[in-house]
Amino acid sequence: MADATDRGPSLLSRLLSGYGMLGVLVLLAAFFSVATIQEQQPAGEAAARSLARQLEGTQLEGTTVIIIGRGGEEDARFADTLARRVRERTGKAPVVVTGEPAEARAVLARAAEQGVTRCVVATTQASAPVVRSILESLPQLAGAQVLTPASYRWPTFLLPENLRNVANQIAVIAILAVGMTMVIVTGGIDLSVGSLIALAAVVTASLIGRMGGEGAGAGAMVLGGAATLALCGGIGAFSGLMITRFKIPPFIATLAVMQVASGLAYIISEGRPVYKLPQSFVLLGRGADPVLGIPWAVLLMGVLYAAAHVLMSRTTLGRYIYAVGGNAEAARLAGVRVAAVLLFVYTASGALAGLGGVVMASQLRSGAPTYGLMYELYVIAAVVVGGTSLAGGEGTIPGTLVGAFIIAVIQNGMNLTHVESYSQKVILGLVILGAVLLDRLKQRGVRRRG
């Protein structure tokens, strides 16, 4: 455990040994950044800013400014922003059209009829070809100048919306990995989490369906989510009970629960997706905070990681989790309630899997028994890539976050570089193996020197 009060190795070397995978993550991000450098077409506000800059060099006295965009939220933001900037400069509102090409044609034709000669048409890259072809059919406007936002070279991987996407897509796996880290640190394993995602999604969707369906209020959604969390926590506790009370190996106990939970999800949903969910339910999975634009699911994930890190490094319970994983008998003889500690980690893992299921239902606005298939393996991979030992007793929560992001970045990067999905599986598997291998080699180096 990294610890501020420890003496001995320097901070840097401890960071490197504790979070060596962080380096791997940075390298992967750098690689995909270079591999995805492309001409980027600005859209929305960025496009408006680019055009406003171009208009600064143009004489606008006696010139009609026409802003053309397509329908949609992004183009509306583009048109609004640019119109405001033009009005601020000239004191005159420009002509704004957003919508179908026919509407643009109508506006341009009217301008031609009104005898406009000096004319600037500001539009997006996407709309420019249409605008140009309309202008060709209007000889009166032959002198019109068409301006489009300047394109620039930038890695697609590093676009803010892509980074948000990466974080949002890994949120579910990362949330589950918090519980899995605790379980694995105790020397156990929880195979049931993937099935619990499906069960949670189905149960939460069904509950909200019963409480009003598409017209359900916020109270019903919170109640449905909370009940789902409680149910999954209870199932986790059941696994924990089997493991502590009847000494069933964690692998077997959670394998059985995995089957049961998956079966229950199919029974409850009758094998079909449950759709009747209100539009506002997607806020958790797809919405973002209004200030920084960070998705709520990602913020939730961040809060969970911070809380779990504090729990593991600063509280007695955390210390006991490490002690039980390191030597359960020694911990018991030191007065640690080993069974209670194990019960806690499996309950936490179950409840967090439930939360992951609710988030996924929100992302997809439905609950289906097919959700979360094989997720337990991705979650275990994230934990192990993050430096947690399957033998128990060591591992960190921040390490797991890094592990989860390594997997997310690889998947996203391969999508961006158009690797097809079968090859993606092969590569992901090899990268997981390589990441862990690298860690082992590095540790062996440390041991040999130490």
Place this chain on the structure above:
Amino acid sequence: MAGTGAPLLRLAGVRKEFPGVLAVREAALDVRAGEVHALVGENGAGKSTLIRIVTGAHEADGGTVELDGAPVRWSSPLAAAHAGIAAIYQELDLIPALSVRANLFLAREQARLGFIAAAEERRRAREALSRLGVDLDPGVRVGTLEVAQQQLVAIARALMEHPRLLVMDEPTAALASGEVERLFRVIRELRGQGIGVLLVSHRLDEVMAIADRVTVMRDGATLGTWPARDLTRERLVELMVGRPLDQEFPKVRATSGPEVLSVCNLSGGRVSDVSFSVRAGEVLGIAGLVGAGRTDLARLIFGADPPQRGQILLDGRPVVIRTPRDAIRHGICLLTEDRKAEGLVLGLSARDNFALPNLDRWSPWGWIRRRKELSAFERFVASLRIRLAGPGQPARDLSGGNQQKLLLARWLERDSRVLIFDEPTRGIDVGAKHEIYLLINELTARGKAVVMISSELPEVLGMSDRILVMHRGRVAGEIQEAAAATQEQVLEMAVG
């Protein structure tokens, strides 16, 4: 004297450094064919590191290692084994789930076309065991054997290779005296066959009894080699600690108070119908052969195993102890016999191990106050003179004596009223032993009740006020005046 002529193994100017620790500064010694060569020194003197260099577990940073006059440098224990060097470490490297036979033949199975020749293996296993005078069924699982028997299996396994040099690290630590004698007979026989034996031991009586020559290590360097017959026990201790030791057992009698712990008709596991009591300020020694149920008794009192019958009273009032947690809360603590398996969480830091049963003392609402924890820890590091690189150093990396002190510190912080010590000085050097004896004095002076289980009779006699002797799970006798008793008296009761 046996073993003359050219040395089999010769070390000169050997150096080994670990980050922050110079484990071996300068070591030189030679082992001749057909001699028993003992390596002694305090814990942390560098003995274990040095023999690990000989057996290929570590590589030396400097100096030369010669076998038959030719310099060698092996990178693995396997390479050393091929060169004819066999090792038996303190930690038993047997696989508990496998049978004795499977362990003996591990990685050198007698096989034809991949099929194990079981009958052949059984015959040779019996042979190897009977050479040690052990009557053991080779089909028994090692995990079901007692530690002493496991030790003998480990020795038998090392001998299967017909080594030219046998390295033994504390081979008698877990053995009772009868078994030690048997082992010594085997060692003498091996010596007669021209095998060199390099032996590390803390039991100086045994060193004097078996060794031809003795090399003393102190602070990472060898001081020199002496023929054993030129040394006395006192002189050896002086060489090891670098100063004369006043008294091996510095027993101070405390005024004993009222009975603190009483046990009535306790049964469970190997223990049947045991009753005794301990007073405040008293040391009750518990003697007996290995397997007499002494450890089981300690575990029953501590709540580590469920008792079947009987009663435990504290201050005359019956208490219910179902788990170690209950015992700790009632002020009873147990220093376990096996430090590594039942005491420490080896991967955790020294500080975390110290804190494990004490977290409630500085963790309101489960929140660890780390500054308080550290100051409590450092108080004990200073007062018990625990040597470590820092509070974050893993317990695994500490020497045996420092590990034991760490576990003691844990229970001292708890300020327990009844302290049960199971083999408190096993595998610990003279200096650390002495410190633990002084600590026991201090505890009784403060009115604590101490129960001390020990296989070393001089220790039981030297440090106890009263002695309880166990035989086959029962109390075979009690000696009221430990200071006036003799080893023979205790042994007589112990054998039943």
